[in-house]
Amino acid sequence: MRLVRNLIGTPEGAIGLGILVLLALVAIFAPVLSPGDPLRIAARPLLAPFTDPSFPLGTDRLGRDVLAGIIHGTRTSLAVGIAAALAAIAIGLCVGLTAGFAGGLVDEALMRVVDAFQIVPSFLLALAFVSVIGASVPVVVIAIALGAWADPARLTRAQVLSIRERDYVASARVIGMHPVEIALREILPNALPPVLALSAIIVAAAILTEAALSFLGLGDPNVVTWGSMIAEGRNVLRSSPSLSVFPGIALVVTVVAVYLFSEGLTKTIGRGRLVA
Template sequence: MSAPLVWARRRRTAARLWRAYRTQRAGLCGLAALALIGVLALAAPLLVDPDIQQVTGAPGEPLEAPGARFWLGTDQFGRSLLELLLVGARVSLAVGLLAAALSVAIGTVAGILAGHYGGWFSTVLMRVTDWFLVMPALVLAIVLATVMSRGLWTVIIAIGVTSWPTTARLVRAQTIAVEARPYIERARALGGGHGHIMGRHVLPNVMPLVLAQTTLGISAAILTEATLAFLGLGDPEVISWGGMLQDARAAGAVSSGHWWYLAPPGLAIALVALAFTLCGRAVERVLDPGRGAGR
């Protein structure tokens, strides 16, 4: 099939999926929220003081309540919480996206390999997967973040390598179902090798599942990043929503009643996690209406 025909078919498929997605009101609300947050995060360098990370010479008073000058108040150094929130959105979203992508990539490769080859190889790989499943992912992430050097990539790797088993299980089951279809037997009879079968036939059929799992995994990755930062295991040189919560705790915002220090990053984390979850559920219903309706 020629390239123009392939791209035309893909455009028609994308248009059909978008028409189906638009019928999901909750998914549209989640997508609108993510679009707004994404635009604000991208525009943060234009909206925020370039010296916002400096703890000296801040424009406000420490722990100033919300008002006309600082809409969300200030932190313990006198920095605007609104500006910190915009800067933190860039880091939290980037870590969530990259960690979810790493997790889904590992799970997809493991699931396709296990489902395709089967036998003892699949058994060993699935036992490794089971070990990661029974171990608390947050505990493993804390251990990795503790023994590795502190930084954003450490957090991304810690989240990615501890949250892939669910994807691997789902992709393996889908791979087995795909390889049971007649056209896979015809491809093998025509001389298709393992790489051809997995890359040209299995992977395109599991991609809808991978897409839905990625969307759902981003919210979990953002929550995990916030938890690690709150525990003091994030990068201390960058501003993130979890780091803001950790700073608020260290400044005694809970005991002193400075609610405006805790509320903005906490609500932002909850909003983004909810938005990604709504989008993920909507994608699931669009790609598999029977499965989505049964939930």
């Protein structure tokens, strides 16, 4: 795709995309890179890193392989981040497109709902939702999406309000095209690029939110996550800081890569290069 070539043409996009591709490969091939259950006890507890070739990053307090946890945690973090971003973008597009295209009372009502969700900090909303419903990966995804859909909705509405007054939209009305068809075929494709640029930021925020929830013990206990690994390591932070440092580095690298990818995508879109 031309978009990928143009994205690689920016330093931020190239670096971010390269790291994300590597992380995606690690997530996809996690069962091959680290077979078995990453939560199983594999060796003696608190094995220091770089002392045993079988466990390059050592083991935690229970004797679980730290490297296996980081590898399988990559799959959880990326899956939650991407799923939450897709859900938030889908909800935001539907609400923003409806509000901007319909106008009037529908617009006012939907925007007041958006305002209500934006008043509450997204992390507090996710925290309350998971605390009430219960901790599991689908619940965490829904909780993060509930706190993230308002920004795409407002951005989509702003784009639709600008686009719906253009000549080609007026021409579509004149020839008798159905309003739903106008919204989906004429307006939505042109309102989408800025929202796509925002999606990368939502992914990064979702990964951080999932890690924070896991750190607080509100993640799925049956799934290894970087946040739960950092939380596990804080109990022995002075004697074995690597238990928190290694998953923390993985988390930082992932979030930075997503932000770099977002910067490259924004520059590409800003130059009018969003061509499939």
